[in-house]
Amino acid sequence: VEGEKMITVLAGGVGAARFLQGLVEVVPAEDITVIVNTGDDAEFFGLHVSPDIDTIMYTLATTVDEKRGWGVRGDTFSCLKMLKRYGYETWFNIGDKDLATHIYRTQLLRKGLTLSETTERIRRKLGINVKILPITDDKYVTKVVTPSGSIHFQNYFVKRKFRGKVIDVKFEGADNAKPSPKVIESILDSDAVIISPSNPIVSIGTILSVTGVKEALKERRTKIVAVSPIVGGRPIKGPADKLMQGVGLEVSAYGVAAFYHDFLGTFIIDRVDETEKVRIEGLGINVIVTNTIMREMEDKIQLAKVVLRSVGIR
């Protein structure tokens, strides 16, 4: 009998959630630890919202609205309509069921629990067996620098629908943000560390900016595998292209590989990007070319298998 293989996944929101849907079909959920970006966390209506944690949890609890990629399937939006009547800005769509998560989280945080402790309780209530670790319990905010000033990532992403030029991306609080308990241990002790096909700047970049994370990853190079979120020179979803440009990165699988080259062992790129293989290998990174587009569950499972095999699991 093969021993348990512990797997750590670095994750943002939707891209990571889709990848995890395949992964939990291939390995036991109990063997997986997901380290999730919290740079997008924001307070709305006095409630603490953790968009990426929620997307991961709702997806794993199979209650996610698959079409939108966020929120709870079949949710209503009555509260939001009424909040608008009270004068609140309501560009951040929070459904009524989704709201319950933020109410519960906020109450636990107010009682003095950390974000990790809060997340642990929520995932258990939702019946999720994958362990979920917020990258940090400290305050940490991703700001997008635009020509008209620096704004919260959610403001840029949701309110402005990522329109307009990005000059830079800043991680406020990164210098003082410490990894939450078990984050470093999980990276150091796992049999594989998988970097999801998430936004390299505002999802993975935020995780890398937290004290000690990059150093821990550097010790695990041969066990680290990333899936490119850039396919054919464009992000699968979201504003990764604008953000990569904003921080001076080439918008390509190569650009992502270059950003990760300090610690990355293996990079999985899409067939359409095969021409980039040699350039990426030139960075000292092993490259695997496969289909990375996850339309159906079968695609997700195949991708998970390729990823695991690349680090010698199964």
Added chain:
Amino acid sequence: VEGEKMITVLAGGVGAARFLQGLVEVVPAEDITVIVNTGDDAEFFGLHVSPDIDTIMYTLATTVDEKRGWGVRGDTFSCLKMLKRYGYETWFNIGDKDLATHIYRTQLLRKGLTLSETTERIRRKLGINVKILPITDDKYVTKVVTPSGSIHFQNYFVKRKFRGKVIDVKFEGADNAKPSPKVIESILDSDAVIISPSNPIVSIGTILSVTGVKEALKERRTKIVAVSPIVGGRPIKGPADKLMQGVGLEVSAYGVAAFYHDFLGTFIIDRVDETEKVRIEGLGINVIVTNTIMREMEDKIQLAKVVLRSVGIR
């Protein structure tokens, strides 16, 4: 031209709200100040809920669910279902739109606003022209003493559906509760002080227990008129009978009059209670017999007119 007549109404929830629906048809809403019971206020899910204030506001904003008497018409209950999944007790029914009120109120209170200031903002957002004053901005909780112990009024009223014996009713915090700004001034300066057909113990009794309120009322006897909430020896709605028994009062219009006799000028009782007229007059209270059951809007308007005429208005 007749000058403005300022009218103050002491109020609980549903009974008062129905009476106010008629009153605002007879006098300008701007001339009415409602002093509302806050002894039933409670925290649910980390949110401050003011049941009586909300019932009054939703009724005046014509968004109340008329059938239930509380909550917002056509509301959904998605959040509550999800809160249940998180392990919360959900016997206190909060709809999704209703929740927005509690979220807004709680956020304002956390910012340091008083309950009066918060209420003032909410009623303006809801387009309500009647002034609404919580009886106090201080913490003040109505507890029902049962054979198995002392419990929050909402627990007795909603969770236990007012089943079981009541030994006593206690107003925790009453000794230190000060009237909110303008409460005393409103009682002293109005041309009429109307006591709604609300529960005499847990709605009006809580108001009377706040420092200085009873003393102010005593100075206005001839301008004070109450509508009996007891008709034919039974409350129109709710547990007034059990609570009156619990504090040793006769469950009758007379029992209510006796409870108010220190300051009451005129008592309006239902036709079915005409036989109590003489007994009540024996307490030194002027009695008017009329129909007090408010089924249709016409009933509410008629009752409002009788009440106003009894103190010389219109």
